[in-house]
Amino acid sequence: MATRRVTKLPRNEREAERRKTILRAAVEVFSRKGFQGCRIADVAREAGVAYGLVYHYFKDKDELLGSVFESGWQGFLSRVQAALSHEAGFEARIRSVVHVAFEAYRRDPRGVKVLILEVGRSPSGGAVNRGGAFTSVIELATSIFAEAQARGEMAAHLDPKLAAALLFGSIEMGLTTFVMGLMERRDDVLQRASEQVAETFLRGVVHARPVEGAPVVTPEAIPSEAAPWTSAKSGTKSRAARRD
Amino acid sequence: MATRRVTKLPRNEREAERRKTILRAAVEVFSRKGFQGCRIADVAREAGVAYGLVYHYFKDKDELLGSVFESGWQGFLSRVQAALSHEAGFEARIRSVVHVAFEAYRRDPRGVKVLILEVGRSPSGGAVNRGGAFTSVIELATSIFAEAQARGEMAAHLDPKLAAALLFGSIEMGLTTFVMGLMERRDDVLQRASEQVAETFLRGVVHARPVEGAPVVTPEAIPSEAAPWTSAKSGTKSRAARRD
DNA sequence: TCGCTCGTTGATTTGAGAATCAGCGAACGG
DNA sequence: CCGTTCGCTGATTCTCAAATCAACGAGCGA
Structure with a gap:
């Protein structure tokens, strides 16, 4: 859920703001579930905006990805x-x-x-x-x-x-x-x-x-709970389990 | 349209053959249209096999991609x-x-x-x-x-x-x-x-x-009709224009 | 203040295509 | 030659998400 402007702004600015909000949300969602794997509804929810509004600012899903790109x-x-x-x-x-x-x-x-x-x-x-x-x-x-x-x-x-x-x-x-x-x-x-x-x-x-400076960084055993895909059994069941 | 065995074969061999045919067709179709961009129907057609048969050999689309991989x-x-x-x-x-x-x-x-x-x-x-x-x-x-x-x-x-x-x-x-x-x-x-x-x-x-020897390998000009993906303009219209 | 504009909403429609399934017929055993 | 099996078929069903649209109300000019 991205920042929601509450303060008043002139029409134009407010719209540009909205557009950017949706774009940011799209990046967020794409990075989490992939372009194919996410729904416009996900982007809308992430942006805190109505489903239909995404189509007000972007012709279709492809144009959205295009803009992100x-x-x-x-x-x-x-x-x-x-x-x-x-x-x-x-x-x-x-x-x-x-x-x-x-x-x-x-x-x-x-x-x-x-x-x-x-x-x-x-x-x-x-x-x-x-x-x-x-x-x-x-x-x-x-x-x-x-x-x-x-x-x-x-x-x-x-x-x-x-x-x-x-x-x-x-x-x-x-x-x-x-x-x-x-x-x-x-x-x-x-x-x-x-x-x-x-x-x-x-x-x-x-x-x-x-490198001349050679900081020799601490190897320092990586904590990170094993990356999710490491165990890798999953498999997108095409239809199943798409929600976060 | 891959090779269609006509000569008789024992049940098992014939089945294994079929499976391989479908797999080959899948590689072909995936390489042409991408995994998301193709339909099971495309794979079936490419393999010269009934739609339903794909599901006889592979549980679902994912398992098919999995096998190809x-x-x-x-x-x-x-x-x-x-x-x-x-x-x-x-x-x-x-x-x-x-x-x-x-x-x-x-x-x-x-x-x-x-x-x-x-x-x-x-x-x-x-x-x-x-x-x-x-x-x-x-x-x-x-x-x-x-x-x-x-x-x-x-x-x-x-x-x-x-x-x-x-x-x-x-x-x-x-x-x-x-x-x-x-x-x-x-x-x-x-x-x-x-x-x-x-x-x-x-x-x-x-x-x-x-390279020391600089062998300049036998070029042996490959005939190959220019690869299909070379022209690459397309654009997945999400819904539209997916047929070849 | 009135009423028009247009940004915004979200339920509804639409369509693609994955997955199913009832049944057909070739292959095989007896 | 008959009956059974099961590989195979493809029309049908089902699911899900993209795209639409009628209606609402905030903002703005008169």
Whole structure:
């Protein structure tokens, strides 16, 4: 149940507010039950709004997912571009891209989870035009690699497009370990993971260098009650048990 | 429309055959329309079998997906293990794991596509107990890295679990470029991609070495009518337009 | 204050498709 | 050759959630 504005506001602002509330609720619900697994009713309830109102602001369920995707991905993309404009060197750029992704997760794990799990690999015919957006980032990264090769900062025989894919594959899977609860979501752990992803990508597991500062973080046995899917017997009975 | 046995067979064999036919059809249909996006009727039609028969062999839609997953993943896992038992050195092992994955894709792109797109990232509550299986592979790989670190073949400060995740992230995204049609599915391209994935993971993009022999594998141009999912515009209208 | 506009409501309709089931007929034993 | 079994069929039923819509009332201008 998200915040419910009570104070008076001009029509327009109040509406925009509502829209955002629904969008936030959608992210929340999608991240909990998945796009296919949730009902509009869930989103409405989460937003503290009538069922029908969701359809007032969004044409249909797909447009809702599309909007969630759009805002999330747009934010990520612009941060990446901003980061790139600040860094000139090849390695620094790679590091900053990785950093942006991990920072986004630290700030809004729900949102990133939806991006990764729902939109990232939308099942085949998947709703949104993820393909295009995804492709555009790959292309952005591809150009970075091509440039780096031209400058001799990267092995010349590698395919830059594949390199771009591998970079995002590493980032994504790195984040997935957190999304799935394989790793504890704690700032220092995230920090080290981010460094390892960049370092592995740049130098490989054989020659990866320790970060100069080397905080050597406390391993500290993870408490976390075993992740839910660990026991994994469940199985969505297609129809049964959808309520929380 | 899969092969229809006409020659007589003993009851048991004929039944097993049927079951396999349905399973194959399911892979085919899932890879084309996704698990959520297809109907049991599609699978039945593809298998050239009556609607009800699917339910004779599989309890429900979920069990069908589960079986598809099981057989596919099981095959992959056992190949990985076999490959590992043949190779002793750390680098050789990594290379062989990557190779097994790419080889699997070359042999059965449809099947791998389903594994990657449908089961790999099953939307949150996802049907099958993917979590467990997935986790088990990560753990298997984790032990390889831990061992390699003990032997000094891998940088000691890296988290082996994260390293394992990154390895599969790279493999997966590498394959995804083919699944999504970003790269042309041709033997020689696959071959080079496989090498780049392993090489990048081991030495990083900065120091990756060209393959010594540079075999330039027999391209042997695959005929294959352009993959259907290449055009990818679609958009699941929730209800509308699901027929082929 | 009146009454119009339009944001908001939630019960109702609609439709897709999962799962069922009564019965048919091929295969097989006697 | 007959009877029984059970693999197989596909029309029918049932479920569930998306999308609709008629009506309500808060806010606003006159």
